[in-house]
Amino acid sequence: MKLKIAILGTRGIPNHYGGFEHISEYVSAGLVQRGHSVSVYNSHNHPYQEDTWNGVDIVHCYDPEYAIGAAGQFVYDFNCIMDARRKKFDVVLIMGYTSSSVWGLLYPQKSVIITNMDGLEWKRSKYSKKVQQFLKFAEKLAVKYSDYYISDSVAIKSYLGEKYEIDSKYIPYGADLIGDEERGEQQRNANVNPDYFLLMARMEPENNIETILEGFNSSNSDKNFKVIGDTGNRFGKFITNKFNNDERIQFQGPIFDNVRVRAMQNNSYLYFHGHSVGGTNPSLLEAMASEALIAAHNNPFNQAVLTNDAFYFSDAGEVKHIVETVQRQAHETAMVKNNLYKIQNQFNWEKIIDQYEEYILDCFYHSRLNTVVSGHTGLS
Template sequence: MKLRIAILGTRGIPNYYGGFEHISEYVSAGLVKRGHSVTVYNSHNHPYQQATWNGVDIVHCYDPEYVIGTAGQFVYDFNCIMDARRKKFDVVLLMGYTSSSVWGMLYPEKSVIITNMDGMEWKRSKYSKKVQQFLKYAEKLAVKYSDYYISDSVAIKSYLGEKYAIDSEYIPYGADLLAEEEREENQLNANVNPDYFLLMARMEPENNIETILDGFNSSNSSKNFKVIGDTGNRFGKFITNKFNNDDRIQFQGAIFDNVKVRAMQNNSHLYFHGHSVGGTNPSLLEAMASEALIAAHKNPFNQAVLTTDAFYFSNAQEVKYLVETVQRQQVETDMVKNNLYKIQNQFNWERIIDQYEEYILDCHHHSKFETIVSHP
């Protein structure tokens, strides 16, 4: 069966922002290749202004976030939802709920509503107590007004089952393997560049950047530590100021050249992943696909993905220990290979698109069956 599917809740495709835009790119184009009609909603000021992208229809809706700040996201989602109501899609796939679930009563009545429930957004320490309370409320509304649910982490799936007694479908993010030419170039770079540690993240407290750099700062390592991420926000300025006396710590700013980022991950001595909130993190999967050796913050989200194929830390002292002791020997080589195997077999984009299609078809079938049974 070929369906008319809409994807809402992102700033749009192609991806210029983050995780949900990234997965929407792959899923929308993949569903089109499988014969479905797919529409993705974009912000009106998205850099890509064409009406189609790789066979995906693009609808641009007015987004006043650039004028009025965060409140504009609610207006943008409202505009997308109202347009989707008129289009009468078979299925509406909502990526997240932060600024859309308040409009739950306006979700298209004739469409099957599937929500990707994101991470536990209300846990993010960058939000004030009031915002965290609102996000808990928004999560509750998303559960109430959606027909079906997707979790991108087994930890999120367990949480939703315990909290709301709902059975969400576990479908993670994916990552692309290194192309052969990338691997060859990385080998050349490895012979030129000295060893270094690497961290790539948004400058937010819950990404444990301060903990990681505290540990490195107190270490006796002679290696450099490269930090990728925009340091323009308040926390970023605090971090750069705190460690400006350690010449080994090099803030590289945001790097949007994915090939360059992956080469840096591949050539690092140890890649630190400090994310502690959310589901399956795309940058973690990309590091695995880039064949980086990984040290991750110890939490259920990271452990569900990496299992025993990473080093773990919970505090600065444990980071210092890893910095001073981790070698690149057979055990570490096996960790990298095992993570690459996971990307090839578990976090493979084609497999994930297949999972999305199968779940969307099942949800649509069950919904139509229930409608027939309740209205014979």
């Protein structure tokens, strides 16, 4: 059966922002290839202004965030929801809940509502206590007003089961294997100063950037440490100022050329992944697919993806120890190969799109046949 599906909750596609936009690209185009009619809602000021993208219908909705700040996200989500009510979609897939679940009473009543429950947003240390309290409330509203749920991490699936007694469907993000263009870039750069550590992240406290750089700063390493990310925000300026006396630490700024980024990951001596909240992170999967050796912050999200195939750290002292002792020998080569195998067999985009389609169809059929127990218990 071919369905009419809408994807809400992102700034739009093609991706110019983050994780939900990234997965919406792949899932929307993949569902179209499987015969479904798919619409993705885009901010009206998104760089892409066409009405279709790879067979996906693009719905441009007014987004006043540029004018009034974060409050504009709520207005934008309201506008998207009201438009979706008029178009009578079979299924509405909502990516996240931060600024959409407050409009839960307005969700299209005749559409099946599936929410990807995001990554425990209320744990992010960048938010004030009041904002964290609101995000907990928004999470509760998302559970209340959605029919079914997706978790991109087994840790989030477990949390939702314990907290709300709902059985969400675990579907992770995916990553592409290295293509010919990336492979060529890697070969061109293979002998150009490959002896460096690498970190790529948004400049936010919960990404443990300060912890990682403190550990490196106190080490006796003679390698450089390259940091990819926009340092223009408040925390980014703090970080660059704190470590500006260490010539080994090189802030590269944001790099949007994915071929170049993946070549840098592949050619790094060790790739640091400091994300501590947010579920399965796309940049971690891309580092795995780029055949980087990885050191990751020690938390359930990263452990669920990397298992035993990474070095783990919890503080600057452990980072220092890793920096000073890590080798590139047979054991480390096996870790890289094991992570590549996971991308090929577990975090493969085609497999993930198949899982999305299967779950969407299951939710639609169960909803229409009224076989789901009331109370939004979800499907496993």
